[in-house]
Amino acid sequence: MTNVSLTRVLAFCTLLCISNYSFVMCSRELQTKVNMLLQDEEENPKCFLKGTVKIFCFWERGEDNGTTDPYTFRYTYEQEDTTVCPVEVLSSEGGRRLYSCENFQVIFYVPLYIEVLRDEQLIHNRTLFTDQIFLLDPPSNLTLNRTAKPGQLKVTWLPPYFIDNGLLYEISYSVTGSQKGKREEVRIKTDLLLQGLQPGVSYSVRARVRPQSSGFSGWWSAWTDPVSMEMPYETDPLILSMSIIISLILLLLSLTILLTHRRFLLKKLWPVIPSPEGKFPDLFSVYKGNFQEWMNHGNGGMRWIPAYYYTEEPVAPLEVLSEINRGPPLPSRMSAHTHRDPQAAGALGAQQQREEAVPEVDRGSPSAWSAVQHEAWMLERMRNLHPTPISQSSLLESHDVYVALNQSLPKPQDKEEAEERRDGGGSGQEDILEESVPLQTLFAGSGTRSSASHSDLGSLQQSSGRLSSQSSFEYPNQTWPPNGPSYTYMAVADSGVSVDYSPMSSGQLTKTERRPKPRVIYTNEYKNDLALIHKYKHWQLSGQPTDSAC
Amino acid sequence: MLRSFGLFTVLLMVLEWTSPGLPSPLWPICDLRALDHFIKKAQEAESAMRSCKEECSLAEPFTVPQPSVDFNAWRRKNAQQQAQEVQSGLWLLSQALRSLKSSISNTMLHSHIDNNLGNIISIGQVLRSLSLPEYSPSEAGPTVQDTWRVSSASALFQVHFNFLRGKVRLLISHAPICQQAIS
Numbered sequence: 001m002t003n004v005s006l007t008r009v010l011a012f013c014t015l016l017c018i019s020n021y022s023f024v025m026c027s028r029e030l031q032t033k034v035n036m037l038l039q040d041e042e043e044n045p046k047c048f049l050k051g052t053v054k055i056f057c058f059w060e061r062g063e064d065n066g067t068t069d070p071y072t073f074r075y076t077y078e079q080e081d082t083t084v085c086p087v088e089v090l091s092s093e094g095g096r097r098l099y100s101c102e103n104f105q106v107i108f109y110v111p112l113y114i115e116v117l118r119d120e121q122l123i124h125n126r127t128l129f130t131d132q133i134f135l136l137d138p139p140s141n142l143t144l145n146r147t148a149k150p151g152q153l154k155v156t157w158l159p160p161y162f163i164d165n166g167l168l169y170e171i172s173y174s175v176t177g178s179q180k181g182k183r184e185e186v187r188i189k190t191d192l193l194l195q196g197l198q199p200g201v202s203y204s205v206r207a208r209v210r211p212q213s214s215g216f217s218g219w220w221s222a223w224t225d226p227v228s229m230e231m232p233y234e235t236d237p238l239i240l241s242m243s244i245i246i247s248l249i250l251l252l253l254s255l256t257i258l259l260t261h262r263r264f265l266l267k268k269l270w271p272v273i274p275s276p277e278g279k280f281p282d283l284f285s286v287y288k289g290n291f292q293e294w295m296n297h298g299n300g301g302m303r304w305i306p307a308y309y310y311t312e313e314p315v316a317p318l319e320v321l322s323e324i325n326r327g328p329p330l331p332s333r334m335s336a337h338t339h340r341d342p343q344a345a346g347a348l349g350a351q352q353q354r355e356e357a358v359p360e361v362d363r364g365s366p367s368a369w370s371a372v373q374h375e376a377w378m379l380e381r382m383r384n385l386h387p388t389p390i391s392q393s394s395l396l397e398s399h400d401v402y403v404a405l406n407q408s409l410p411k412p413q414d415k416e417e418a419e420e421r422r423d424g425g426g427s428g429q430e431d432i433l434e435e436s437v438p439l440q441t442l443f444a445g446s447g448t449r450s451s452a453s454h455s456d457l458g459s460l461q462q463s464s465g466r467l468s469s470q471s472s473f474e475y476p477n478q479t480w481p482p483n484g485p486s487y488t489y490m491a492v493a494d495s496g497v498s499v500d501y502s503p504m505s506s507g508q509l510t511k512t513e514r515r516p517k518p519r520v521i522y523t524n525e526y527k528n529d530l531a532l533i534h535k536y537k538h539w540q541l542s543g544q545p546t547d548s549a550c
Numbered sequence: 551m552l553r554s555f556g557l558f559t560v561l562l563m564v565l566e567w568t569s570p571g572l573p574s575p576l577w578p579i580c581d582l583r584a585l586d587h588f589i590k591k592a593q594e595a596e597s598a599m600r601s602c603k604e605e606c607s608l609a610e611p612f613t614v615p616q617p618s619v620d621f622n623a624w625r626r627k628n629a630q631q632q633a634q635e636v637q638s639g640l641w642l643l644s645q646a647l648r649s650l651k652s653s654i655s656n657t658m659l660h661s662h663i664d665n666n667l668g669n670i671i672s673i674g675q676v677l678r679s680l681s682l683p684e685y686s687p688s689e690a691g692p693t694v695q696d697t698w699r700v701s702s703a704s705a706l707f708q709v710h711f712n713f714l715r716g717k718v719r720l721l722i723s724h725a726p727i728c729q730q731a732i733s
Contacts, residue, residue: 077618078617078618078698079698109713109715109716111708111712129712131715164724166723215589215716
């Protein structure tokens with residue numbers, strides 16, 4: 001019984017409701033538009049065009065205590081009769097209750113007067129033009145397509161139904177999940193090329209539309225549902241292949257250059273350090289680098305082979321300078337007593353003693369030693385400056401031809417003594433040997449040995465490794481020019497042993513013997529090879545020092 | 551003397567024969583900004599006429615073209631029919647504006663009326679540039695099918711305003727020569 005009465009009450013209420021208002025179940029699109037206008041439009045009733053031929057107007061319920069809603073909606077076009085539209089209840093989100101009148105006739109470019117009455121009382125009225133209230137559906141079929149070029153997307157869509165194609169589209173695209181994005185407007189066309197997209201990033205694209213031409217106006221439509229697409233990591237195959245080919249060509253070129261210039265590069269990168277081990281046999285293996293010891297025990301001392309030295313440096317001339325001997329010109333006469341005539345020994349006793357003392361002093365004085373070298377160099381320079389040096393004849397006239405090794409320049413006292421001797425004997429000029437011709441030696445010579453080059457290993461030992469060459473050539477009228485620091489010369493040490501040589505010829509000997517000065521009689525016949533020397537005024541140092549002729 | 555006068559007469563006859571009407575612009579005027587300017591001026595005149603109540607009331611209602619547009623009916627008409635409807639409506643509006651000008655004495659309103667009359671002539675030039683068919687109303691008056699009758703100056707300018715932004719704009723924006731230019 002109770003159930004039957006309850007059912008009757010519910011049925012009555014339903015019929016009552018249906019009789020008054022018809023409830024409109026909003027579609028999703030309509031609900032979206034209503035919500036948009038609730039935010040954007042202030043006037044009531046709010047109206048928009050559904051498509052192009054129907055108008056939809058709605059308004060919110062006022063303070064009516066929630067009972068029945070006796071609303072009346074009527075509209076009037078210019079020069080037309082007034083029409084009443086049936087009001088419907090529109091359910092909306094948020095519990096709002098909306099009333100609407102829809103699907104009434106649309107006339108463009110004519111004013112439309114709208115009135116809303118409740119209980120015959122006007123609560124809303126407005127005048128509007130239907131061509132200004134377009135609220136279109138969003139574009140449909142929004143599609144994203146990749147293009148041939150990377151970083152691009154082509155967006156296409158279909159326009160909503162409208163009077164013509166005069167529509168304005170707005171395309172929004174952003175990284176998926178990001179609020180910030182870019183927007184671009186497109187007029188009339190229904191496609192857009194998005195550029196500058198990053199590979200590997202997913203982009204969301206959406207679109208909306210509004211009328212733009214023909215004098216129509218309205219609101220932006222709702223956004224379409226976003227469409228996402230991830231940009232691929234694409235590389236242009238042409239660029240990739242070209243890059244590989246160019247890389248291979250460069251690699252081959254570099255390899256070719258490396259192989260062809262391998263030696264050059266190796267020499268540049270790791271230059272060969274010359275090892276003296278090959279040049280000095282047994283120096284490092286046997287003598288453990290002790291140069292002095294190696295020289296003492298070497299085969300005849302140092303091997304003066306120029307090719308062993310300065311292999312890497314350019315050939316430079318080296319002069320072996322003879323020493324001017326302004327002092328007593330015949331020190332060797334007394335020193336060479338072993339080959340001297342015993343008869344002459346007594347006559348030269350005192351002088352012999354004095355001259356033998358000279359080398360001793362010189363060897364012990366390094367300053368005097370260097371002074372000798374300088375003066376020898378100056379002598380040679382002066383000789384070069386004056387192309388007519390001492391004539392051969394004058395040299396050949398000298399009676400004593402000798403080589404005095406390690407003999408310094410005469411000291412002032414020695415000079416006086418020499419002058420005295422010269423004045424007394426008058427043999428100054430006569431004692432100049434033909435060997436006093438400058439002994440210019442080129443280091444890079446042919447290596448031929450000259451018999452006139454004499455050195456003594458013993459002198460090397462006594463001079464502590466310093467080499468000096470001093471010959472007793474006399475240049476009475478010449479002075480030694482100072483040598484520069486860059487001037488190269490060779491100083492050859494002598495042994496301090498004077499050697500007397502036999503006269504060059506019997507004629508000269510005879511001439512000498514006629515003189516009143518004490519003459520020297522040599523026991524050893526000296527075969528002078530000065531002729532050979534004169535042939536090679538610039539003879540070259542043969543290399544290996546030879547033992548003294550005596 | 552007579553000979554030169556004869557030559558001058560022949561020259562005038564040739565010129566008259568070669569250009570019988572007003573010279574038309576060389577290029578079609580598809581830009582709607584000029585029309586929008588005319589529409590704006592019509593709206594301003596309508597607002598000005600609203601302030602004029604008694605003086606601007608008309609003794610006899612004017613016949614004006616119907617501004618409303620039914621798109622379905624409009625699309626069914628061809629270009630010549632659309633052009634004739636627009637040009638006849640402009641002729642009716644110009645006649646009504648001249649009648650209004652003679653009925654009121656307010657100089658400020660006279661300027662609005664003169665301005666809109668000049669705009670109607672300009673719109674005729676624009677339509678001529680679009681190679682639309684010419685329309686010359688007969689002395690008996692245009693054969694406008696849909697007309698309204700207005701009894702106030704504000705109603706007249708409201709019709710003028712809506713007619714311009716409705717039918718005139720639709721005609722110009724959809725002119726074939728302008729569609730070719732867009733595509």
